[in-house]
Amino acid sequence: MIDLYAIGFRAAMSTDEHRAYSDDHPPTDEIAARHAALVGAARHLVFVYPTWWSGLPAILKGWLERVLVTGVAFGLDETTRRVVPRLDHIERITGISTYGSPWLYVRLINDNGRRIITRALRLVCGRRTRTSWLALYAIDTSTPDERERFRAEVGRRLAAMRWRDV
Amino acid sequence: MSERRRARRILVVVAHPDPTSFTHATAVAITAALEAVGHQVRTHDLYAEGFEPVLDADEHRRHLEPGVSEAIADHAVDLRWCEILMLVYPTWWSGQPAILKGWIDRVWACGVAWDLPPGANRLRPGLGNIRRIIAVTSHGSSKWVNALEGEAGKRTVTRSLRVLCHRWCRTGWWASYGLDRATPERRRAIISRWERRARRL
Numbered sequence: 001m002i003d004l005y006a007i008g009f010r011a012a013m014s015t016d017e018h019r020a021y022s023d024d025h026p027p028t029d030e031i032a033a034r035h036a037a038l039v040g041a042a043r044h045l046v047f048v049y050p051t052w053w054s055g056l057p058a059i060l061k062g063w064l065e066r067v068l069v070t071g072v073a074f075g076l077d078e079t080t081r082r083v084v085p086r087l088d089h090i091e092r093i094t095g096i097s098t099y100g101s102p103w104l105y106v107r108l109i110n111d112n113g114r115r116i117i118t119r120a121l122r123l124v125c126g127r128r129t130r131t132s133w134l135a136l137y138a139i140d141t142s143t144p145d146e147r148e149r150f151r152a153e154v155g156r157r158l159a160a161m162r163w164r165d166v
Numbered sequence: 167m168s169e170r171r172r173a174r175r176i177l178v179v180v181a182h183p184d185p186t187s188f189t190h191a192t193a194v195a196i197t198a199a200l201e202a203v204g205h206q207v208r209t210h211d212l213y214a215e216g217f218e219p220v221l222d223a224d225e226h227r228r229h230l231e232p233g234v235s236e237a238i239a240d241h242a243v244d245l246r247w248c249e250i251l252m253l254v255y256p257t258w259w260s261g262q263p264a265i266l267k268g269w270i271d272r273v274w275a276c277g278v279a280w281d282l283p284p285g286a287n288r289l290r291p292g293l294g295n296i297r298r299i300i301a302v303t304s305h306g307s308s309k310w311v312n313a314l315e316g317e318a319g320k321r322t323v324t325r326s327l328r329v330l331c332h333r334w335c336r337t338g339w340w341a342s343y344g345l346d347r348a349t350p351e352r353r354r355a356i357i358s359r360w361e362r363r364a365r366r367l
Contacts, residue, residue: 011219011264015183054326055261055318058219058268064259081347083307101288110325112261112318120260120315141285 002035004059011062024071035063036072043163044092047117051099055112064121074124088126091164093117095133096154102138132157174367176200177248178209181255181266185214188304188345188353193254195357196302199364208244212265219268232277241273250298250367253323257305257341260312261319270327279330289330296331299323300338302360306346
């Protein structure tokens with residue numbers, strides 16, 4: 001498990017990292033490289049975060065940008081300059097998020113965190129990669145009971161997930 | 167200045183780590199064009215200013231109290247000063263770069279961009295001063311790939327941010343695609359296009 005705040009993860013990509021972005025090798029930063037290796041060995045990516053401004057908190061957005069670089073999440077074909085997925089070993093992506101807004105508002109307005117995780121990220125995974133979403137809406141007015149039920153639901157859903165035979 | 171247009175207060179926020187980037191060249195050109203036609207422009211180059219994008223535990227604990235951290239007070243002042251907000255950035259993972267997302271997380275705070283009446287689920291808008299939000303953003307991949315990904319960043323600007331601005335706030339999406347494969351000529355042409363638009367604001 002990676003707790004981005006606990007480790008003081010740096011969110012902003014540096015100039016050097018940006019210049020090296022298109023190089024087809026893992027991140028040069030030690031922590032980012034370690035995380036890239038973890039992603040390379042994972043079958044399931046689970047993102048747990050509060051939705052802020054319909055999207056990912058900056059620290060998590062920064063993690064995607066600095067860890068899932070060229071050579072880790074995808075390759076860039078030399079001739080066509082098109083993106084080639086490299087996360088096809090990931091069987092599942094699960095997003096678990098809390099929202100200030102109620103369900104209908106999120107559904108009608110937008111859920112950009114979910115879009116980034118279940119579309120943009122999924123595009124660099126395999127065709128068989130499955131995504132799941134577990135959400136708790138209107139958290140500012142939720143009761144302790146509702147939050148406890150959500151936690152239990154998360155546990156049940158994760159335990160019930162099925163995996164490919166290795 | 168023609169009768170239909172008057173001098174406006176414009177805040178330009180730039181987010182790119184590399185000062186030699188296309189993003190920076192775009193921001194410089196647009197700012198020059200805006201000032202040339204008489205607008206008042208204030209700029210925040212987030213990387214140059216060492217802006218910290220990560221909202222800390224203390225800020226989170228106090229997120230329902232009005233105000234922002236002392237270190238970023240000038241950002242809040244400028245956000246409430248402007249009539250037009252221009253965000254100049256590269257689209258990464260279909261959205262704003264982390265440093266810009268963090269600018270939204272930390273500066274668009276209670277008492278600055280919104281407040282939350284007791285018992286309410288929806289924020290009450292606080293940026294009635296802003297009548298236009300314009301995202302000026304480049305994309306490495308094609309328009310097609312970005313459409314497939316759902317353009318999360320576009321929706322953040324045109325929906326989540328806009329809803330806290332003036333009731334009739336319009337949004338602009340000045341986007342360029344396929345920059346991974348763009349020639350220097352094409353890049354120059356894109357910047358010229360934004361300069362012309364800036365002059366007509």
